[in-house]
Amino acid sequence: GRLIGLNLYNFKSYRGLNRIGFGSANFTSIMGTNGSGKSNLMDAISFVLGLQSNSLRSTNAKDLIYRGRVAGTDNDDDDDDMDNSDKENYSGDGSRNAYVSAIYETSEGEQVQFKRVINSNGSTEYRINEKLVTMSEYSDLLKDENILIKAKNFLVFQGEVEKIAAQSAKELTNIIEIIS
Amino acid sequence: GRLIGLNLYNFKSYRGLNRIGFGSANFTSIMGTNGSGKSNLMDAISFVLGLQSNSLRSTNAKDLIYRGRVAGTDNDDDDDDMDNSDKENYSGDGSRNAYVSAIYETSEGEQVQFKRVINSNGSTEYRINEKLVTMSEYSDLLKDENILIKAKNFLVFQGEVEKIAAQSAKELTNIIEIIS
């Protein structure tokens, strides 16, 4: 199978709906300046596959929802003394929700949409072709495609590559155990 | 003051005596391919200033002594089954010692040689202008030049820079405490 494209809606630094297609390319490279949102895109891929927020540089799912005011629409001045309690105001309307969906073509050539939604209260839902499913149904379908979220052997986060070589013998056994 | 040059003798990947001068340059850049020995040179600078071997990617001072046979002089074949117990043989004669010396010009324009020796049994000595001194005499002289080994605020090891920004409030207080 292969990943055809992604839709990010209010996910991290991506405001509103952003469609990103990989087309028929087998090797896609993502480039951009520091802080532009490259690792956030990888977080979106990891999130839609079922990874929990602590592996996405966040403490909870709400952190993953886009926060930010469009420059110029509100009075920016009162932002300067922004502290944590103001965060809600800062995001403008605190009631945003967010989702990431991935269009995936299975090895039999069928297109499936995996979607994971974050509600404004921080709870997440899993959907396959828009139909609500449980987390284990979701990850079972991914397992059929050899996408093993527990092993994470196909995702290398920024700054982690050297740790993989130096990981302990126990960790390596765990990975092989999950895979086999 | 300033660092004029370094002499590495059997230190890590540097076999025999290697002299490295910084001349009058205020900004010196070190370049080279992966595994060539750049970080080992930084380890040499850190070592001669008094840093312990655990911050030099080593478990003990003996690891810092050059190990290796000159290709072609001995029979290399028996190397292939080298395991830890063979290490002594592998280093050829196990009785090597090593040292790093730094030529430093103090703020008053006087040249001082700081030298740290590793004996083949793993013990280290501190010498100033070849005269044997205690570790605290050695570090006191460095302190006079504002080289504070405990704070290490002027050394950034490979892969550590991002951690400095994210260090805990407690760690930051420690550094400021040592400095003040």
Place this chain on the structure above:
Amino acid sequence: RFRLFDEAFQHISKSIDNIYKELTKSKVSPLGGSAYLTLSQEDEPYLGGINFHSMPPTKRFREMNLLSGGEKSIAALALLFAIHSYKPSPFFVLDEVDAALDNANVNRLANYIVKNASPTFQFIVISLKNSLFEKADALVGIYREQRLNSSKAVTLDLRNFSDKE
């Protein structure tokens, strides 16, 4: 349980050396380095640990802690690709894995990806180095749209440019 584990271990153990050689071969060392896995407990491996050893070309040490930053990155990638060869996931996402690599290693990695990328093995690679992203089939450029205070993405298919080096 033992059988499954052993099957995986044997497969990965056989492929790690070839992959490592492919990632470390050069004109200076046409054979590349060598890499292998060992078990700390032969009889019940899933209770023990698996040790990974790699030796860059021209070097002789096998302990991981003696490797340099770049040497470790290459060893790690070889291990990942070897694990993948046993039970291939459909895609890989790599975030600046080339940060510690010198130009020669970046080129070897890029060539390995170009050679192994296929409709059943898709690579999505984040990189700041042009010698890596130039070799991709397609580029996704991420930028910050200041007015909207948002990240944006544009996609460019490089295969349309016939003179792609």
Place this chain on the structure above:
Amino acid sequence: RFRLFDEAFQHISKSIDNIYKELTKSKVSPLGGSAYLTLSQEDEPYLGGINFHSMPPTKRFREMNLLSGGEKSIAALALLFAIHSYKPSPFFVLDEVDAALDNANVNRLANYIVKNASPTFQFIVISLKNSLFEKADALVGIYREQRLNSSKAVTLDLRNFSDKE
């Protein structure tokens, strides 16, 4: 004890913002970002902690964990340089601190070093990126002498080449 600590804190706290601005100024954001230190315990600061906040240009968040890899590296360097300004050590040794930086940030860092390097503030910087080492006064090239199985170093004074960019 309190006086000494406070003196250091005040000095560093005053200089961190200017240094951070110098490392983040660009055509798009001529003012650069902003950075500051706060104390968790005002009355006995050495018992509490010091929090470091930085906000890259065009961004609004101040928590460190939301910064990207490159943004964190720049913030860290600003902090180090600010600490140095209080009690200057005679030299700095930096090992591939530019690994996560894009070209614009590498150039800003290189310019900062060129501007601040002096006989009393010596920089020794390990880097794989030519946009950094090209700006140095002198280069130390490290290579592996295969026949001797040893690292070797050659030094090159760049100031002799008059057309140094």
